[in-house]
Amino acid sequence: MLGEHAPRTMQDLAAIYLEQIRAAQPEGPYTLVGWSMGGLVAHALTSLLHAEGEERVSLVMLDSYPLLSEENPSSAHMTDEDLIAQAIPMLGMDFPENKPDTLEGLADRVVEDMLQSGLTIPVEFGDVEVLCAQFRSVVRQNLQLMRAWIPERLNADMLFFRATQRGAGLVRDDPAIWQSYLGGKLSVQDLNSTHASMLDSDHAHDLTQSIMVFENRPIMKTPQSAPSPSSD
Numbered sequence: 649m650l651g652e653h654a655p656r657t658m659q660d661l662a663a664i665y666l667e668q669i670r671a672a673q674p675e676g677p678y679t680l681v682g683w684s685m686g687g688l689v690a691h692a693l694t695s696l697l698h699a700e701g702e703e704r705v706s707l708v709m710l711d712s713y714p715l716l717s718e719e720n721p722s723s724a725h726m727t728d729e730d731l732i733a734q735a736i737p738m739l740g741m742d743f744p745e746n747k748p749d750t751l752e753g754l755a756d757r758v759v760e761d762m763l764q765s766g767l768t769i770p771v772e773f774g775d776v777e778v779l780c781a782q783f784r785s786v787v788r789q790n791l792q793l794m795r796a797w798i799p800e801r802l803n804a805d806m807l808f809f810r811a812t813q814r815g816a817g818l819v820r821d822d823p824a825i826w827q828s829y830l831g832g833k834l835s836v837q838d839l840n841s842t843h844a845s846m847l848d849s850d851h852a853h854d855l856t857q858s859i860m861v862f863e864n865r866p867i868m869k870t871p872q873s874a875p876s877p878s879s880d
Contacts, residue, residue: 658797662692677704687712695800711811711843715794755787805832807862813842832868
């Protein structure tokens with residue numbers, strides 16, 4: 649999904665995911681679970697499914713926040729400096745000093761942190777340097793997608809897991825920002841983890857148990873997605 653085939657918007661990216669999901673499972677119910685930026689993709693996917701008449705969707709986010717605030721509901725014209733400032737807490741990264749001041753620098757640090765976390769890249773994936781260069785391109789691309797995206801209002805419930813272990817830098821940890829983009833109930837559960845460690849096996853039981861309960865709730869009817877609160 650790089651080069652001329654790269655998605656231009658968050659909706660384009662969600663459509664690519666939706667094609668793959670429909671190929672594996674043509675009909676719902678669907679449970680969409682997204683961590684970090686993946687939560688934004690899950691939100692956009694839910695919007696696409698609702699537009700197709702699919703009501704059996706459970707939306708779950710793990711520490712995902714849109715790059716906007718109630719004071720600044722539009723991120724489309726955000727400067728690179730502001731984008732970096734908003735993206736760092738969204739990515740769960742901590743820069744008490746030497747904070748990146750360019751998108752390229754932030755992409756480099758994301759890849760660096762990923763490699764330092766102990767990630768093992770299988771040899772069949774090819775040259776590590778080439779792969780890291782592709783990762784950096786994807787990070788820069790995703791930052792641009794997040795900058796331009798404004799969530800639509802969904803007639804849906806959401807289960808949100810918030811990481812409680814925060815670093816010393818900028819912090820964004822108020823899931824209530826999502827309520828303006830939901831017609832249903834926002835349920836928040838705290839997870840004793842960092843943003844980066846939410847998917848560790850230590851948390852798997854608690855996450856799956858809560859998600860299974862959420863899946864069994866009565867599903868809201870979705871006659872039509874309402875416009876985004878910032879669209880007028």
